[in-house]
Amino acid sequence: MKFSLGHQTSHQIIFAGPFGVGKTTALQSISDIDVVNTDVQSLEATLHMKTSGKKTTTVGFDYGEVNLMGGENVALVGLPGQSRFDGVWDVFLGKNSGVVLWLYGDSAEALQDCEKWLNHLKIRNAVTQLTVAVTRLDEPTPDHLLQPFREIVLRFNPYAPVITADPRNRDQVVQAVLIAISTPSYQT
């Protein structure tokens, strides 16, 4: 019998971002395999449910795989959003093909969140290949709404795209992943 450790994929994409933004949903909407997740019921999530309909939170990580059009298999890892789980971040960040940073577009703290998360990623050497996906904005989104995000992202990685995406929309999540893979890598 043949065993293999780890995954046999050509790329690994990390979904990072604040708690409840839709990382697990995004992963579930594109994964070709059953998503391995470590979601548990949480009081924090229940309190958050009023706004997002979310009852659970990821305490370890989510794992899925997607086969992209070129036949390439991409591993997808969703990280927990709360900073108390930063041990998990350390395990995964900085060793990947790319990171998709999911951010709330409708939150008052959206820009602070953006800066905070980019700092978390930078100290873990994970901003070299990055896509920032802003959720919960009305469509069509006027481009100027993304400009404040772009200005922050520019300080961390001038090549990193800022796009709008709905984690429930498979096509948009696939686009975010494709962009994360195909954007030029930026070495600080």
Added chain:
Amino acid sequence: MRPVDMWFFCRIYAGDFLMMIDKNHKIWTEHPDNHSVKAVISGLRLYRSDWKKTSAYEEAALWCIASDTDDVDSIYKNYQSIPSPKPEVIFLASAFKPMMDSHWVFFKTPINVRIFHKWLSSKGFQSEHSVLSSVAADDVSVARWRKEQFKMSRWPNVTQYSNSPNLIVMCSMIMHDWCDYSKLIPLNIEEEVLERVLNDAEKDGNLIFRKKSSQADAEAAQAIKDEVNKKSRKRKSKGLFRKLFEKFTQ
């Protein structure tokens, strides 16, 4: 006909056509994949973005016929069967052909953008794109990305345009390298989407341009220079090597 009469005739004629295209923005062509036909449709969409292809020729306000159509006569018969107001016909061919009707206009391929846009303005077309007025050169309204090589300086918000992976491929391509419009056509992105992405990018200052010919010339000159330098260096070192070789073998 005296020039004044001719001018008067053209104004009335253009007026009819304008009235017609005010209600109908459909174009019929048998060759939607022909490059010149694509160029014509792209040109039209710079003036009105809602031009749509139709498969029913009698519904169209404009016909676009490519030279490789061997059955022009039957097309002309169909044309005659249509009641007035007749559609305008753009006839594209690599060599001049006499036109069968006053509504038919001939353009030599590859289509000369300047002449084409002059014809459109003679028909009273007015651009609905502000980008055209900002990038207009001389009296011709042509976006810079059609004439020059360009590079994209940052990713656009791609999800706002299309969910096609080809759009990602295109953006990635023009972020890495200088590119011209003709290289993007084979990527099979919907023309409308492609033009919208490029127009928006140009409007937002997200495209960097360089002249096609001068750059190509500079590159060619540099390549020749490098080649000459390489050869002369090779020659020099060979001479030196030969000298040393001779010295030690003597």
